[in-house]
Amino acid sequence: MPRRAVRGRGVLAAVLATAAVAVPGTAGGAPVAADTTDYSITIDSTAMGPEIADTMYGVFLEDINSAADGGLYPELVRNRSFEFNPADSGSYTGLTAWRETATGGATGSLRVVDDAERLNERNRNYLRLDLDGGAGAGAGYGVSNAGFHTGMALTAGDSYTFSVWARTDNPAGTPLTVSLRTAAGQALAADLAIDVRGDEWTKYSATVTPTTSATDGSLVVTAGGGGTVRLDMVSLFPEETYKNRPNGLRKDLAEKIAALNPGFLRFPGGCLVNTGSHEAYEAPNWPRKRSYQWKDTVGPIEERATNHNFWGYNQTYGLGYFEYFQFAEDIGAMPLPVVPALVTGCGENRATDDPILLQRHIQDTLDLIEFANGPVDSTWGRLRAEMGHPEPFGLTHVQVGNEENLPDAFFERFVRFRAAIEAEYPDITVVSNSGPAPDGATFDRLWALNRQAGVELVDEHYYVSPQWMLENNARYDSYDREGPEVFLGEYASRGNTHYNALAEAAYMTGLERNADVVRLASYAPVLAHEDSVQWSPDLIWFDNSTSWSTPNYEVQRLFGNNVGDAVVPSRATGTPALTEPITGAVGLSTWATSAAYDDVRVVSADGTELFADDFSQGAARWTHAVPAGTWTVQDGAYLQTDTAATNTLVTAGDPAWRDYDLHLKATKRSGAEGFLIAFGVRDTGNYYWWNLGGWNNTQSAVEKATAGTKETLIADGTTIETGREYDVHIQVRGTEVKLFLDGQEWGSFVDENTAEPFRQVVTRDDRTGELIVKVVNAQDTAARTRIDLGDGVRVNHTARVTTLAGDPTATHDATNQPIRPVESRFRGVDNQFSYTFEPNSVTFLRIRAR
Known part of the structure; x- marks a missing residue:
């Protein structure tokens, strides 16, 4: 059965094939003397590791x-069938995104209707226009729609199909005038004239081609004459779509x-x-x-x-x-x-x-x-x-x-x-x-x-x-x-900076190395409209008129186009690990729960008391790390009473504390969960906490937060009783933590994880006969690397190189995308050669080898 990840550098990391993503060095990838290298990569070029599935990246x-709507699905009319409903969003009605309009003094009334005259049983709502008919020729009464967010993006010279399902009770017919206009009323194209005939639902369509471009466009549909005209499925759709x-x-x-x-x-x-x-x-x-x-x-x-x-x-x-x-x-x-x-x-x-x-x-x-x-x-x-x-x-x-x-x-x-x-x-x-x-x-x-x-x-x-x-x-x-095999269906590193992309690239070398286990993998989510964000980060951002990549996208694109057919066994030296002790202040928090804390003591390993608070003098020594919750001192305890608030963290002490014991008493008063007791608190995004009675009081765990993102270190099924006082003790020694509940050891862990910035994997492309050496150097210094292809292989001395490098804090927007791949040639390849990988880079070296 698959087990949780091995903490730190895995025991197989040095002997299993690893992925090498390389970026040309600061000196154009020029060779360096062997005695100045920082890393080495040894490749068994004549051997073959796991095959890589054609479906590896998706x-x-x-x-x-x-x-979808307002994005990949390019319909420009929002709420085209008048079906928006408060169930979708509290402010929605059948007329959301629509506005009443009139020309030439025409008057009338409009309403969204669901009755026996509907288009069909699944598309029940339609727009009913009751026309007064008192205005002169060319006058019209109707509606306008500005599409999604900031207005319709319309391009001069592109063609769009207008369509509508309509019916009229006027025996003489009802003329519809269809216009494309800016928010200021400027016409973008010649008006369309559509003559609606008969009181049966009929689809009408026509093509309109703007002569002026706009990003704040709107569609205006007005009806002339008298009587009642019914409209549904009002659409404006670009004629040019993907693959048409x-x-x-x-x-x-x-x-x-x-x-x-x-x-x-x-x-x-x-x-x-x-x-x-x-x-x-x-x-x-x-x-x-x-x-x-x-x-x-x-x-x-x-x-x-x-x-x-x-x-x-x-x-x-x-x-x-x-x-x-x-x-x-x-x-x-x-x-x-x-x-x-x-x-x-x-x-x-x-x-x-x-x-x-x-x-x-x-x-x-x-x-x-x-x-x-x-x-x-x-x-x-x-x-x-x-x-x-x-x-x-x-x-x-x-x-x-x-x-x-x-x-x-x-x-x-x-x-x-x-x-x-x-x-x-x-x-x-x-x-x-x-x-x-x-x-x-x-x-x-x-x-x-x-x-x-x-x-x-x-x-x-x-x-x-x-x-x-x-x-x-x-x-x-x-x-x-x-088995079973793994489908990594959703993953991301919670950010759209180049550093996030580098971390993802480094992780992908591990996915490829284990291609016999990991058969499919996909970053998620893929798309985000900049004016409608429920989740971030995302791979591709867009607005109504344009789209742009992220550094993460560039990494995914490079890996997706440089997969290879099989892993080639390789091994690399690593970066010397610097294991640091757990340091930080202490904290108290709750999650959708009211809880009381008392008798908080922090004692150093040598017995020196660092902190003590029984709240008899109030809670002035505690800092509200996040603006949530209602904390008060009641009956000599520190009580959080808001059962709707999530993460109500308050902290005390010195971020430099190390090797200490935290003692306290905790009592759940009411709510969904239990206690959150923090230690090793450096700031609001970097800490550990013991989550007792978490996940709707179904389990307990120690979670580590890094830059605001949490991972579970250990967990079990402990739940918390309401009204019972618990004695909590957390012992921190270097990188080892032991946790005690009511005097019994609950669990322990050692956190010696090291963030290895230099990762590599090698694959073989059967079609081109190339080794693809993929190296990630996720650090601010260049990585001078000795690469050994072995003696049993004949190599072309020129490699094709693709490099993705830049400022690790860089992000992309609609007008600036600085993290772009650069293609070059490196002419110093041999069975043993040296290459310098740029700081903060992903590099692909394609080497023809037999």
Whole structure:
């Protein structure tokens, strides 16, 4: 069974092949004398390590940060079918994003209606315009829509398709005037004239080409004459999409994703998949907050149901399962859809026990496979063909569930999905998961269940600090080679600086070295609109008119285009480790809990009392490290009373303290969890804390925070009773910590993790006959390195070099992207040669070798 990462530099790190990402040196990669090298890399060029799967690096798309509507899905009209609802967001109505407008003195009234005149049962709302008809020719009454965020981005010379479903009760017909205008009212194109005839829903469309560009554009639709005209699915869609697909994708974003050369495409989530109601759509009183269900997202777009988005807005499903499959095919990626397991995650933590509902979702998953792969004379294969793709999509993998925090409830349902899928489609790989974190009780339990059941592929997720990635390169060295294999479906180092990218690159060398265990990996999330951010960092940022990469993107693109076919065994010397003792002040905190603390004492290892507070004189010696919680002194104890506040940290003492014992008494008064007792506190982002009764009082753990990102060091199932006083003792000696609860040793750990800044891996490209030496130098000094290719290989003396280097604090924005790869040639290659890798760099040396 896979175990948690080996702390510090793993015992296999020196003997297993490692990835070498190299950047040309400050002297253009010129050779240096052997006696001046800082590192050495020894490569067994004639040997072969693990094969690397074609799917090694991929992308994960989720509609978060307005990634779909207003992003990759390029519809310019927001709320095009008037289905926005307070369930999506508290301020939403059916008229969100729409404004009443009139020309030439026309008057009328408008309202969003759901009645028998609706377009269809799934697209129920429509806009009703009642026209007074008293104005002269050319007058019009109607609405305008400025699209998403800051206005529609319209480009002169590009063509856009306007379309609308409409009907009128005026026997003479109703003239519609369609205009494109700036916020100041400037016309951007010649008006379109559309004549609506008849009182049956009919789709009207026309092409408009702006003669002036604008980023604050809006669409104006007005109706003339009298009577009532009904409008729905009001759309303005660019004619040029990625691969010119109908209902296609925004070209610049799709091209950036394609440039990553992804081996797979995971979709559509994420938390989007397994949150909300699992009920099916049932008009008219369907659950607005439904989990993402694929059948809602296929067929004609005007018949697709809209839905609340877990991330706080509305999703139209214009980008649906067919479009995801089509995109995967267009970029040469393996499609990997995720379906709900009827156990919610992402903080909801509910399991659905209705057996009929469970069976319906299992059947929906079987129908999904038929939609992707079935013949055209099958029910769902026929729908795929009607949508324009008679050939199968070639689906091979389906993931059931995402980040469930109820491991046993999830797995009970997972095995039923898997049994049904394998019975009907034995060639489909059913992917499981290990929860939302890289370790802890949920992680360990799910890995045990997955291993026991012989699951083939397990999805791991973690968002961690750069420090964690530099320390845990050997994570997968100790995983069981007999399986299950790992799908690292979501990971990032919580930042978009070049240093974050360097840490991720260093970690990816460990992924490649363990390519026999890690079969797929994808950074997440991929897309973020700068005016709609629910999660950061992200790989690609954009606004309505442009998009830009991040340093993290550049790393992912370079690795995705320089994978190789197999690992070549190699080893490297490391950076001398400087193990520092744990130092820092102490702290008290709570999480959604009221708790009282008393008799706090800190005593040095030699018995000297460093601090004592029984709160008889108040709490003046404590500093509120974060602006949260309500702390007061009551009955001689320090009490936090706000049961809604999360992380209410207060601190005391000296950040230079080391080798001490912390004693205190703690009592839970009320709330969801227990106590948070901090030690080694350097500042608000760097500390340790003993989390007693965490995760809704289901377990306890020691967590280490580095730059605000926490990792679990040790954990067990200890829970905390309300009203009971606990005696807490934490002993810190150098890098070793022992923890005692009510006089009994609860656990201990040694934190000797070192952040190794120099990492490497070597792979072989069978097509080109090249060794790809990949080296990461994540430090401010150059790395002078002796590289030994062995004597049994003939090499070309010129290597192709790609370098990504720069200021580690650098970030990208719409106008400035300083971290860019530089290509060059290095003409000093031999069986043994020296190369200087630039500070803060990732380097790829491609060396032809036989």
